[in-house]
Amino acid sequence: MSKELIQIESYQPQYKEDFKTLNLEWIQKYFKVEPHDVEQLENPEKYILESGGQIFFALYQNQVVGTVALVKNSDTDYEMAKMAVNPQYQGIGAGKVLCAHTIQAAKDLGATVLWLVSSTQLTPALTMYRKLGFVEVPIGETEYSRADIKMEIVF
Numbered sequence: 001m002s003k004e005l006i007q008i009e010s011y012q013p014q015y016k017e018d019f020k021t022l023n024l025e026w027i028q029k030y031f032k033v034e035p036h037d038v039e040q041l042e043n044p045e046k047y048i049l050e051s052g053g054q055i056f057f058a059l060y061q062n063q064v065v066g067t068v069a070l071v072k073n074s075d076t077d078y079e080m081a082k083m084a085v086n087p088q089y090q091g092i093g094a095g096k097v098l099c100a101h102t103i104q105a106a107k108d109l110g111a112t113v114l115w116l117v118s119s120t121q122l123t124p125a126l127t128m129y130r131k132l133g134f135v136e137v138p139i140g141e142t143e144y145s146r147a148d149i150k151m152e153i154v155f
Contacts, residue, residue, distance in 0.1 A: 005060060005061070006058050006059070006060050006065075006092070006093060006094050006097045007058070007059045007060075008056050008057070008058060008059075008097065008098065008101045009056070009057045009059055010054060010055070010056060010057075011044070011049060011054065011055035011056070011057070015055075015057050015064060015067075016044065018057065018064040018067060019041065019044055019055060019057075019067050019069075019082070020041040020042070022064070022066065022067050022084035022085070022086060023037070023041055023067070023082050023084045024037075024041065025084065025086075025087070026084050026087075027146075030119070030121060030122070030146070031119070031145075031146040032145075032146075034143070034144055034145065034146075036143040036144065037144075040069070040081070040082060041082070044069070048069050048071055051071075051072050052072035052109075053069060053070050053071045053072045053078075054069070054070045054105060055067065055068070055069045055070070055082075056068050056069075056070070056098055056101055056102060056105070058085070058094040058095075058097055058098050060089060060092065060094065064086075065085060065086045065088075065089035065092075065094050066083075066084060066085035066086065066089070066094040066095060066098050067082065067083070067084055067098070068080060068081075068082060068083040068084075068098045068099065068102050069081045069082040069083075070102050070105055070106060070109075072109075075110060076110060076111055076112040076113065077111065077112070077113055077115075078106045078109065078111045078113070078114050078115075079114070079115055079116060079117075080099070080102050080103075080106075080114055080115070080116040081116065083095065083098065083099070083116075083125070085098075090124075095125070095128055096128055096131075096132070099128060099129070099132050100132060102114075103132060103133070103153060106155075107155055111155060112154065112155050113152055113153070113154050113155070114152060114153045114155070115137070115150060115151065115152035115153075116129065116134065116150070116151055116152070117139065117142050117144060117147035117149065117150050118147060118149050118150075118151065119146045119147060119148055119149065120148050120149050126149065126151075129151050130151075132153075133153045134151035134152060134153050135151060135152065135153070136149060136150070136151050137150050137151065137152050138150065
């Protein structure tokens with residue numbers, strides 16, 4: 001399989017359930033679903049899109065196989081959140097394509113910093129983030145009990 005076969009689409013209402021399902025699958029596999037997860041997954045329009053954020057989907061053979069959110073915190077501060085890839089399609093490069101697309105979208109929107117919080121249990125994800133330029137920074141406060149690492153790219 002080739003990364004060239006992965007297409008990125010912006011949020012459309014028909015993808016709302018994919019956003020929720022893909023994220024619930026990995027969160028429930030490794031952790032527990034938390035209140036902020038429920039807010040964003042049940043109502044991405046209100047909690048991500050209305051404030052200027054974006055949600056992207058990776059499609060492979062016209063099927064949604066992954067998703068990620070770009071959450072706007074200010075004109076220059078964005079968070080990459082809710083990254084999920086269907087386990088059946090992990091390894092085809094969908095996560096890397098989504099992540100690279102999100103980095104470019106943040107730059108295009110004028111971000112000076114793009115950050116994420118994650119868990120050190122998710123080694124493959126952290127390895128990918130590092131390869132794409134994210135570096136570890138002090139975590140500070142976070143809304144997620146599972147988060148024990150913060151990474152960012154400064155543009």
